[in-house]
Amino acid sequence: MGTHRSSDEGPILDVRDLTTYFNTDEGIVKAVDGVSFSLYRGETIAIVGESGSGKSVTNLSIMRLIPSPPGRIMKGQVLFEGRDLLNLPPGQMRRIRGNRISMIFQDPMTSLNPFLRISVQLIETLRLHQGLNRHEARKKAARMLGEVGIPSPERRLDEFPHQFSGGMRQRVMIAMALSCNPDILIADEPTTALDVTIQAQILELIQELTKRIDTAVVMITHDLGVVAAMSDRVNVMYAGRIVETGGSEDIFYRSRHPYTSGLIRSVPRVDRSRSGPLYSIPGRPPNLIELPDLCPFHPRCEQAMEICRHRYPPAYSVGGSGSVRVNCWLYRETGAGAEK
Amino acid sequence: MKKYVIRRALGLIPTLFIIITVSFFIIRLAPGGPFAREKAVPDEILRNLERKYHMDDPLVVQYGRYLFDVLRFDLGPSFRYKDHDVNSLIAGSLPNSLILGLVSLGAALTLGIAAGIVSALKQNRLVDYTFMSVATVGISIPLFVVGPVLMLVFAMRLGWLPTSGWITGRYGMQTLIMPAVTLTLPYFAYIARLSRASFLDVLRSDYVRTARAKGLPGGIVIFRHVIRGGLLPVVSYIGPAFAQIVTGSVVVEQIFRVPGLGKFFVQSAINRDYTLVMGTVIVYSVILILMNFFVDLLYGYLDPRVSYD
Ligand SMILES: Nc1ncnc2c1ncn2[C@@H]1O[C@H](COP(=O)(O)OP(=O)(O)O)[C@@H](O)[C@H]1O
Numbered sequence: 001m002g003t004h005r006s007s008d009e010g011p012i013l014d015v016r017d018l019t020t021y022f023n024t025d026e027g028i029v030k031a032v033d034g035v036s037f038s039l040y041r042g043e044t045i046a047i048v049g050e051s052g053s054g055k056s057v058t059n060l061s062i063m064r065l066i067p068s069p070p071g072r073i074m075k076g077q078v079l080f081e082g083r084d085l086l087n088l089p090p091g092q093m094r095r096i097r098g099n100r101i102s103m104i105f106q107d108p109m110t111s112l113n114p115f116l117r118i119s120v121q122l123i124e125t126l127r128l129h130q131g132l133n134r135h136e137a138r139k140k141a142a143r144m145l146g147e148v149g150i151p152s153p154e155r156r157l158d159e160f161p162h163q164f165s166g167g168m169r170q171r172v173m174i175a176m177a178l179s180c181n182p183d184i185l186i187a188d189e190p191t192t193a194l195d196v197t198i199q200a201q202i203l204e205l206i207q208e209l210t211k212r213i214d215t216a217v218v219m220i221t222h223d224l225g226v227v228a229a230m231s232d233r234v235n236v237m238y239a240g241r242i243v244e245t246g247g248s249e250d251i252f253y254r255s256r257h258p259y260t261s262g263l264i265r266s267v268p269r270v271d272r273s274r275s276g277p278l279y280s281i282p283g284r285p286p287n288l289i290e291l292p293d294l295c296p297f298h299p300r301c302e303q304a305m306e307i308c309r310h311r312y313p314p315a316y317s318v319g320g321s322g323s324v325r326v327n328c329w330l331y332r333e334t335g336a337g338a339e340k
Numbered sequence: 341m342k343k344y345v346i347r348r349a350l351g352l353i354p355t356l357f358i359i360i361t362v363s364f365f366i367i368r369l370a371p372g373g374p375f376a377r378e379k380a381v382p383d384e385i386l387r388n389l390e391r392k393y394h395m396d397d398p399l400v401v402q403y404g405r406y407l408f409d410v411l412r413f414d415l416g417p418s419f420r421y422k423d424h425d426v427n428s429l430i431a432g433s434l435p436n437s438l439i440l441g442l443v444s445l446g447a448a449l450t451l452g453i454a455a456g457i458v459s460a461l462k463q464n465r466l467v468d469y470t471f472m473s474v475a476t477v478g479i480s481i482p483l484f485v486v487g488p489v490l491m492l493v494f495a496m497r498l499g500w501l502p503t504s505g506w507i508t509g510r511y512g513m514q515t516l517i518m519p520a521v522t523l524t525l526p527y528f529a530y531i532a533r534l535s536r537a538s539f540l541d542v543l544r545s546d547y548v549r550t551a552r553a554k555g556l557p558g559g560i561v562i563f564r565h566v567i568r569g570g571l572l573p574v575v576s577y578i579g580p581a582f583a584q585i586v587t588g589s590v591v592v593e594q595i596f597r598v599p600g601l602g603k604f605f606v607q608s609a610i611n612r613d614y615t616l617v618m619g620t621v622i623v624y625s626v627i628l629i630l631m632n633f634f635v636d637l638l639y640g641y642l643d644p645r646v647s648y649d
């Protein structure tokens with residue numbers, strides 16, 4: 001796995017067979033069904049997939065923030081520096097949240113507490129994890145606001161979230177998430193709710209700041225275009241599982257899974273500015289209740305074969321370096337090292 | 341903010357003026373009058389009475405005079421309770437109603453909010469089911485059933501509490517218990533359900549998830565991030581709740597013979613005791629208007645998104 005910067009060190013986060021179900025009136029929703037991936041210090045990985053494919057639930061499970069009931073982590077491990085977060089006592093888990101691993105969310109309009117000044121929300125994290133006194137914490141909060149590009153931070157610190165625009169609120173969220181120099185930042189569709197013109201700025205800001213403090217990033221998105229340039233590895237999710245994983249160039253230019261290819265074709269591209277509607281994969285994602293043992297993508301797949309209707313494909317290693325793995329029957333002959 | 345308070349306070353005056361005007365004419369339009377009896381009163385006496393109370397003047401003149409008196413905080417003489425003016429009747433009874441109303445509102449709020457929070461935190465557990473069952477009972481059974489049942493059980497059967505009377509009498513504070521419980525129950529029930537729903541909403545909200553993702557301990561998440569947002573719907577309900585408690589207390593005062601304003605409110609309307617009707621209407625209106633005013637201010641204080649323009 002030569003693509004990782006610090007492969008000798010071992011991953012800082014190793015997710016193994018993570019499985020999260022929701023108990024609903026209609027039945028058990030298998031939102032995340034055996035997801036595994038690893039993250040190395042300082043790198044950026046992406047989790048990509050259509051809406052409803054289980055990206056958010058995966059990452060909320062890592063942070064143990066799944067609403068329970070109805071959610072429940074059924075099995076798996078989340079190894080952070082070798083310790084399984086899923087077995088950590090609550091007090092120790094809290095020392096990791098917001099400090100060693102932090103998150104930013106999709107909707108900056110609702111992710112900040114509307115009743116509390118920005119200062120309160122920034123300072124409480126700093127005081128909690130860094131033991132700063134009120135004065136020091138305030139100074140650092142102002143500095144963080146400045147670093148995320150908010151003008152006159154001293155004054156804006158005393159304002160309420162509704163006095164900020166969406167883009168500015170997401171900057172506040174970023175400042176908050178990075179204020180304790182975390183080892184990992186999980187960014188759950190951080191630009192989806194924002195104006196297109198601001199999206200690039202926010203992504204750039206995340207990249208720049210995390211590079212500077214050597215924070216590894218899990219970038220979640222439904223837009224492959226967003227991550228192509230900024231991530232080292234890409235995990236493609238469908239129906240609660242990772243169906244293809246590989247280096248971001250491999251995925252973007254030599255995608256193997258028909259679903260990944262569909263996602264790539266759906267990316268709006270400047271150089272393909274022909275008029276006409278944007279491509280989207282036909283059909284809808286499957287119901288995650290009672291999925292039988294088959295490839296859940298086959299009803300929407302142009303290359304579906306008989307076997308796709310009867311068994312879920314194992315992971316095949318494909319590609320020169322062997323670093324691309326794809327769960328698709330198309331690679332039964334050419335792929336190697338099938339697992340599962 | 342200060343300007344806003346003053347502007348809002350001034351805005352209360354026209355509201356009150358409209359209420360006074362409308363009630364003044366409506367009660368006059370109602371058939372009958374203060375001096376109508378089963379037995380016909382001789383014309384002569386009637387005319388004398390009318391002259392004494394200036395009822396022979398044109399209605400508009402009477403209205404003008406009444407407004408002028410109200411401005412001087414003089415609500416006039418009662419037509420029925422001889423030798424009493426409306427001011428003294430109200431001064432003697434309003435405090436009792438307020439004690440009953442405020443005690444009930446206070447109890448309904450504290451207990452209701454507490455039950456709501458606990459139920460939301462322990463959703464679908466035994467405490468939740470218990471509180472919500474009590475709340476359903478409280479909402480579905482009317483005051484005039486709860487009151488007599490309590491009286492039957494605790495006063496007549498068990499003899500633990502006096503059947504009626506008031507705190508100034510020989511049973512003291514004990515007399516407050518049953519009327520207050522009766523009046524509290526439905527509002528406790530409603531507030532408990534309201535705050536449960538609203539706290540559940542807040543607990544599931546994105547910003548509370550953010551607070552948890554920051555690693556804050558549960559207690560701080562609840563007290564700093566959940567309480568305020570969860571209370572807002574309850575705060576909006578305080579205004580209407582108080583209005584209903586005031587009217588509800590009319591019933592409860594009758595059941596437990598509390599010497600409150602409720603008795604005069606009902607009696608004066610039946611008797612066409614014009615000045616006393618107007619007096620009680622004005623007092624109730626002022627209370628409700630002020631209550632809504634304070635609730636608005638409180639809401640604005642709690643929610644920074646409320647603008648004062
Ligand atoms: N609280 C919940 N209760 C029931 N089902 C849920 C809940 N949260 C998520 N799910 C289900 O889990 C699946 C994955 O959701 P999610 O991870 O949010 O998708 P994504 O982030 O990829 O758009 C969806 O089918 C969704 O309906």
Ligand SMILES: [Mg+2]
Nearest residue numbers: 055056057189
């Ligand atoms: Mg999501």
